[in-house]
Amino acid sequence: MRPEQGADLSSLTVQEDLPGLGYVAVTGREADVESESVGYAPDPILELDEPAVDSAVPDDASESLDEPLVGLQWDKQDLSIPAAHDVTRGEGVRVAVIDSGIAADHPDLDDVNLDLSKNFSGDGLGVGYPYGGYHGTHVSGIIAANDQNETGVLGTAPGAELVDCRVFPYGEGAPFSVILAAILHSVEVDADVANMSLGAYAPRRAYVDDGRFGQFYGGALNSALTHAKQEGTLVVMSAGNSGADLQHDGQWISLPNEGATGLSISATGPIGFGWGDPGLESDYASPAFYTNYGTNAIDLGAPGGDADLEFPSQYWYLDLVLSTVAEFERNEDGEIIGDASYSYSWAAGTSMAAPNVSGAAALVLANNPGYSPAQVESALKEAADVPSGYDKAYYGSGYLNVLDAL
Structure with a gap:
C-alpha cells in the first residue's frame, strides 16, 4: 500500500517498510488498508x-570435473570472455x-561478502548457503566463478x-x-549491479473490474528500479521462460522484467554444441x-x-549452460x-542469460569506474547488434557483445 500522509497504521501489521519509495507491505483488514492508503494491491508471489x-x-562427464571446464562453456567462448579478461576481470565491482x-x-566462488549479505526469506537460516535451492549458486557462477584456481568453470566477471540477497x-x-x-538493500x-533471475505474472489491466491493481504493481516496481538506477545500481532481470510475446499480452504484466528502468534479458543458445558434428543446427545467438x-x-x-526437445542428442545437455551448483540433502x-x-x-533459461549480462556490466564498469548505470547500459546496448x-x-538492442562493450 501507499499510506496517506499521516496515516495511522496501528491497526495493521507492517511486513516490509520500503523507505524512499513511499510503500509498505502490511497485513490487516482490507477496510483498514483502504482507509489509510492512496492505493493498494495484494502482494503477489x-x-x-x-x-x-x-x-x-x-x-560420462564426471571424470573431467576436477579439471578446467572452459571447453564446455560455449557461452563464455562465444562471448570471448577469456579475451575480455585481458582487459579486466571485474575487480572492484x-x-x-x-x-x-x-x-x-x-x-569456485571465493568472493562473497557475507557481511553485506542479507536473508529476506523469513526462514531464519542466514546467508552464504543455498538454502532455497541450487539456482542462486548456478547464477552466481555464471557471473563470477573463479578463473585462476585451475578447477571448474570461469565466470564472466571473476574479479567481481x-x-x-536470499x-x-x-x-x-x-x-x-x-x-x-x-x-x-542492494542500493x-x-x-x-543487481541480478534478478526471477519473476511472476500479475494483472496488467484487468483485475476485478477496474484494473487498478495492475497499475499499482507497475508504479511500485518503477519506483524501486528508478531509485536503484539513480543511486548507482543497474538492475538486470530475466525475461521469463514462457515463450510469451510480452509486447502484445494485454492481460498480464511480467514482474519485474517489464519495469521501465532496468535491463530485461532474453535467452539464446545453440543446438549441436559438442555433439561431434562440425557444425551447429542452430547458432549461439539463435x-x-x-x-x-x-x-x-x-x-x-x-x-x-537451448535444447531440441523433439530430437534430443545423446549430448543434448551440452547446449545448456554449465555452472556451479550446491545442494543440501533433505x-x-x-x-x-x-x-x-x-x-x-x-541448466538453460533466461535465468542463465541475465547473469551473463550482469557479468558483462561488471566488466564494463571495472574498465570505466566512473560510469553511471545509464552509461553502462548504453555501452552494452550500443555494442549489441540483432543477428542477421x-x-x-x-x-x-541486440545480442550481447562483451568485447565491443569494453
Missing part, C-alpha cells in the same frame, strides 16, 4: 525463473544476487564481489514486497525455444542455453539432514 531444462552431471542463496563455500525459502515463492526490499550496500520476447519488452539477448519434508555438496551442472535473419523482438 514471485517464483524463481526455474530453468526451462536442466541436467545433472552425466556419468559489487554484484548483488537476488535469488535462492549463494554457496559461499563452493570452491558478490552479495547474497529471498526464496526452499520450495516456496517470495512476495513482491520482499523483492522490492532486496532491491533497496544500500552500494551494489553496482533464440531459445522457451524465451519470452517482445519489441520494447526486451533490452538484450544473451546466452542462456528429508521428505524438505528439512536439511546433511551438509551441502558442491559440484557443477547444466532473426527477429528484433527477441533481442531489443
Whole structure:
C-alpha cells in the first residue's frame, strides 16, 4: 500500500517498510488498508525463473570435473570472455544476487561478502548457503566463478564481489514486497549491479473490474528500479521462460522484467554444441525455444542455453549452460539432514542469460569506474547488434557483445 500522509497504521501489521519509495507491505483488514492508503494491491508471489531444462552431471562427464571446464562453456567462448579478461576481470565491482542463496563455500566462488549479505526469506537460516535451492549458486557462477584456481568453470566477471540477497525459502515463492526490499538493500550496500533471475505474472489491466491493481504493481516496481538506477545500481532481470510475446499480452504484466528502468534479458543458445558434428543446427545467438520476447519488452539477448526437445542428442545437455551448483540433502519434508555438496551442472533459461549480462556490466564498469548505470547500459546496448535473419523482438538492442562493450 501507499499510506496517506499521516496515516495511522496501528491497526495493521507492517511486513516490509520500503523507505524512499513511499510503500509498505502490511497485513490487516482490507477496510483498514483502504482507509489509510492512496492505493493498494495484494502482494503477489514471485517464483524463481526455474530453468526451462536442466541436467545433472552425466556419468560420462564426471571424470573431467576436477579439471578446467572452459571447453564446455560455449557461452563464455562465444562471448570471448577469456579475451575480455585481458582487459579486466571485474575487480572492484559489487554484484548483488537476488535469488535462492549463494554457496559461499563452493570452491569456485571465493568472493562473497557475507557481511553485506542479507536473508529476506523469513526462514531464519542466514546467508552464504543455498538454502532455497541450487539456482542462486548456478547464477552466481555464471557471473563470477573463479578463473585462476585451475578447477571448474570461469565466470564472466571473476574479479567481481558478490552479495547474497536470499529471498526464496526452499520450495516456496517470495512476495513482491520482499523483492522490492532486496532491491533497496542492494542500493544500500552500494551494489553496482543487481541480478534478478526471477519473476511472476500479475494483472496488467484487468483485475476485478477496474484494473487498478495492475497499475499499482507497475508504479511500485518503477519506483524501486528508478531509485536503484539513480543511486548507482543497474538492475538486470530475466525475461521469463514462457515463450510469451510480452509486447502484445494485454492481460498480464511480467514482474519485474517489464519495469521501465532496468535491463530485461532474453535467452539464446545453440543446438549441436559438442555433439561431434562440425557444425551447429542452430547458432549461439539463435533464440531459445522457451524465451519470452517482445519489441520494447526486451533490452538484450544473451546466452542462456537451448535444447531440441523433439530430437534430443545423446549430448543434448551440452547446449545448456554449465555452472556451479550446491545442494543440501533433505528429508521428505524438505528439512536439511546433511551438509551441502558442491559440484557443477547444466541448466538453460533466461535465468542463465541475465547473469551473463550482469557479468558483462561488471566488466564494463571495472574498465570505466566512473560510469553511471545509464552509461553502462548504453555501452552494452550500443555494442549489441540483432543477428542477421532473426527477429528484433527477441533481442531489443541486440545480442550481447562483451568485447565491443569494453
